[in-house]
Amino acid sequence: MNHHGNTMQHPSAERSHHSIEIRNLSKSFDRFRLEDVNLTLPCGSIMGVIGENGAGKTTTIKLMLNQLKANAGQITILGYDHIREEKKLKEEIGVVFDESYFHDNIKPKHISKIMARVYQRWDHEMFSDYLKQFHLPEDKITKEFSRGMKMKLSLATALSHHPKLLILDEPTSGLDPVIRNEILDIFLDFIQDEENSILFSSHITSDLEKVADYITFLHEGRIMFSESKDELLADYGLLLCGAADFSTVDKGDIIGHRENRFGHEMLIRNKAKMAQKYKGLTIDSVTLEDIMLFYVKGDQLK
Amino acid sequence: MTGLLLKDFYSLRQYGKTMLFMLVFFAFLSAGMDNPASFFEGFMIIMSMMMAIYSFSYDNLAKWDRFGLSLPVTRTEVVAGKYLLSLILCMLGGILAFLLSSVILTFRPVEDFGLKEHLYSLVGVSAIGIFLFSILLPLIFKFGVEKSRLFLIAIFAAPTAAVISFGQLGIELPSGVVLLGLLKLLPLIAVVAFLLSFLVSNRIYCSKEI
Known part of the structure; x- marks a missing residue:
C-alpha cells in the first residue's frame, strides 16, 4: 500500500508542500467507475476540478472525506492519512x-x-464577524434564508475554525453572478495565507478561470489532465479551417473536433508548435469551457 | 458528540413544546382511568422516544449525514449520540409523567398502588420502551428512517397481535406468576438489548456509504 514512501516517512515535511495527495484512487459502482485518479494540490493554491455532471467530482470528494470506501488507492490530506487520522484531518x-x-x-x-x-478551535468571534460581513441575521431560522444566504452561512461555518484547507463541492452552483463573485473574493482572501489551500469542484468553468491556479479535468471517471491553469490556457488552442484545409491537418494532432457551417474547429495542444506546423491556419486561444466541451462533446478522429 | 446532541435538541425544540401540551392533555385524560399512572407513563415514554425518530427524519430532510460526516466526528459518535438521545428522552418523558401522575394519585389514590408500585410500573414501562427502541434503532441505521416507519408499526403491533392470536388459537397465556417474574427481569433484558443494539447499529453505520 505504500505507494508513496516519502509521505509515510516524513508527514510534516510533506505537509509543507502539498495539502492534498491522491494516488491511484479507484472506486467502482454498478454503472460508474472512478479509475486511477492521481491528484496533487500544492499548499497555497486553488485547484479547480471540472467535469460534466456524473464525471466523478463528487465521488472523489466523498472518497476524500471517507464517506465512501475506495477500492484502491491512497489519500493524504494535510499530511494525514484520510482514514487512520480522519478526526485530526477533519479538524483542519x-x-x-x-x-x-x-x-x-x-x-x-x-x-x-x-x-x-x-x-x-471554533472561533465564536470570527463566526459572528462573518455573519456581519455576509449580512446574515444571527437569530433567524435558516428556513427563511435564500439560497445565497444559506451558501454564505455554510461558508462562514466552514471558515470559523481556522481550517487550512477548504473542500468545496459546487459551492457556486445555482447562485447569481453577484453572489458568486462575492464568494470567489472570500476564497481569494482565504488563500492570502500561504499555508491555506482550496479544492473547488464546479461546472461553472468561468468561476475557476477567475480564481484557480490548477485545473483538474475529470471525464467519465478518469482524469484527463491536472495542470497549472496558465499553462493549460497557453498550451491548448483552437485550430480553425475550412473543409479544403481540414484534409491537410494531421489527425494525430486533433484532440477534439467540431464541424459547423463555417468550417472545422479542432482542439489542439502545443499551440506554439502547431502555429509553426499549420502556418496558413488560424489558431484561437481557448477557455476552460472550450476544452471541456471538446473533450466531452467533440468527435474523436482517430 | 455533545455537539450532535445539541443539534438534535435545537431541531426538536419545536416538537418538544407540542409534547408538553400533550403531557397536560393526557394527564387530564388519564385522570379518569382506573389507574392513571401506567397508561399515562407508558404513553409518554413512547411518545418522548418517538422524538428520537423525528430527529432522524429531520437529519434526513436536511441531508445532515453528509455534512455531519465532514466534521471531526466519528461514525461511532454519531450512533452513540442517537442512543444517548433516545435514553435522555425516555428519562425526561418518564420523569415528567411520573411527577404528574403522582400529583393525580395524591388527589385520587388507587388501592394497592403506593409509591413502590408506582416506581415499579415506571421502571417496567421504561424498560419496554428501551427494549422496543433497541429493535428499532438498528433498522433505522440500516434502512433509513422512512422505510423504518413500517417496522415501527410492526414492532408495536406484534405483541398485541400475538396476545390476540394466542387467545384465539387456544394457546394458554403465561400465568400471572410467570409474567411477574418476566417483569422483574425486564430491566436487565432492556439493558442488554440496548447495548447489543448499539453494537449492531455501530457496525451498520461504520460500513455505510453516505
Missing part, C-alpha cells in the same frame, strides 16, 4: 457542499454553539 478542513445541510429550524447562533462543541 472546512467543507462546503452545493447546498446547505443545516436543519430548517436552526438559527445561526445555534450553529455557533453546536460547532463550538464539534471543533476544538
Whole structure:
C-alpha cells in the first residue's frame, strides 16, 4: 500500500508542500467507475476540478472525506492519512457542499454553539464577524434564508475554525453572478495565507478561470489532465479551417473536433508548435469551457 | 458528540413544546382511568422516544449525514449520540409523567398502588420502551428512517397481535406468576438489548456509504 514512501516517512515535511495527495484512487459502482485518479494540490493554491455532471467530482470528494470506501488507492490530506487520522484531518478542513445541510429550524447562533462543541478551535468571534460581513441575521431560522444566504452561512461555518484547507463541492452552483463573485473574493482572501489551500469542484468553468491556479479535468471517471491553469490556457488552442484545409491537418494532432457551417474547429495542444506546423491556419486561444466541451462533446478522429 | 446532541435538541425544540401540551392533555385524560399512572407513563415514554425518530427524519430532510460526516466526528459518535438521545428522552418523558401522575394519585389514590408500585410500573414501562427502541434503532441505521416507519408499526403491533392470536388459537397465556417474574427481569433484558443494539447499529453505520 505504500505507494508513496516519502509521505509515510516524513508527514510534516510533506505537509509543507502539498495539502492534498491522491494516488491511484479507484472506486467502482454498478454503472460508474472512478479509475486511477492521481491528484496533487500544492499548499497555497486553488485547484479547480471540472467535469460534466456524473464525471466523478463528487465521488472523489466523498472518497476524500471517507464517506465512501475506495477500492484502491491512497489519500493524504494535510499530511494525514484520510482514514487512520480522519478526526485530526477533519479538524483542519472546512467543507462546503452545493447546498446547505443545516436543519430548517436552526438559527445561526445555534450553529455557533453546536460547532463550538464539534471543533476544538471554533472561533465564536470570527463566526459572528462573518455573519456581519455576509449580512446574515444571527437569530433567524435558516428556513427563511435564500439560497445565497444559506451558501454564505455554510461558508462562514466552514471558515470559523481556522481550517487550512477548504473542500468545496459546487459551492457556486445555482447562485447569481453577484453572489458568486462575492464568494470567489472570500476564497481569494482565504488563500492570502500561504499555508491555506482550496479544492473547488464546479461546472461553472468561468468561476475557476477567475480564481484557480490548477485545473483538474475529470471525464467519465478518469482524469484527463491536472495542470497549472496558465499553462493549460497557453498550451491548448483552437485550430480553425475550412473543409479544403481540414484534409491537410494531421489527425494525430486533433484532440477534439467540431464541424459547423463555417468550417472545422479542432482542439489542439502545443499551440506554439502547431502555429509553426499549420502556418496558413488560424489558431484561437481557448477557455476552460472550450476544452471541456471538446473533450466531452467533440468527435474523436482517430 | 455533545455537539450532535445539541443539534438534535435545537431541531426538536419545536416538537418538544407540542409534547408538553400533550403531557397536560393526557394527564387530564388519564385522570379518569382506573389507574392513571401506567397508561399515562407508558404513553409518554413512547411518545418522548418517538422524538428520537423525528430527529432522524429531520437529519434526513436536511441531508445532515453528509455534512455531519465532514466534521471531526466519528461514525461511532454519531450512533452513540442517537442512543444517548433516545435514553435522555425516555428519562425526561418518564420523569415528567411520573411527577404528574403522582400529583393525580395524591388527589385520587388507587388501592394497592403506593409509591413502590408506582416506581415499579415506571421502571417496567421504561424498560419496554428501551427494549422496543433497541429493535428499532438498528433498522433505522440500516434502512433509513422512512422505510423504518413500517417496522415501527410492526414492532408495536406484534405483541398485541400475538396476545390476540394466542387467545384465539387456544394457546394458554403465561400465568400471572410467570409474567411477574418476566417483569422483574425486564430491566436487565432492556439493558442488554440496548447495548447489543448499539453494537449492531455501530457496525451498520461504520460500513455505510453516505
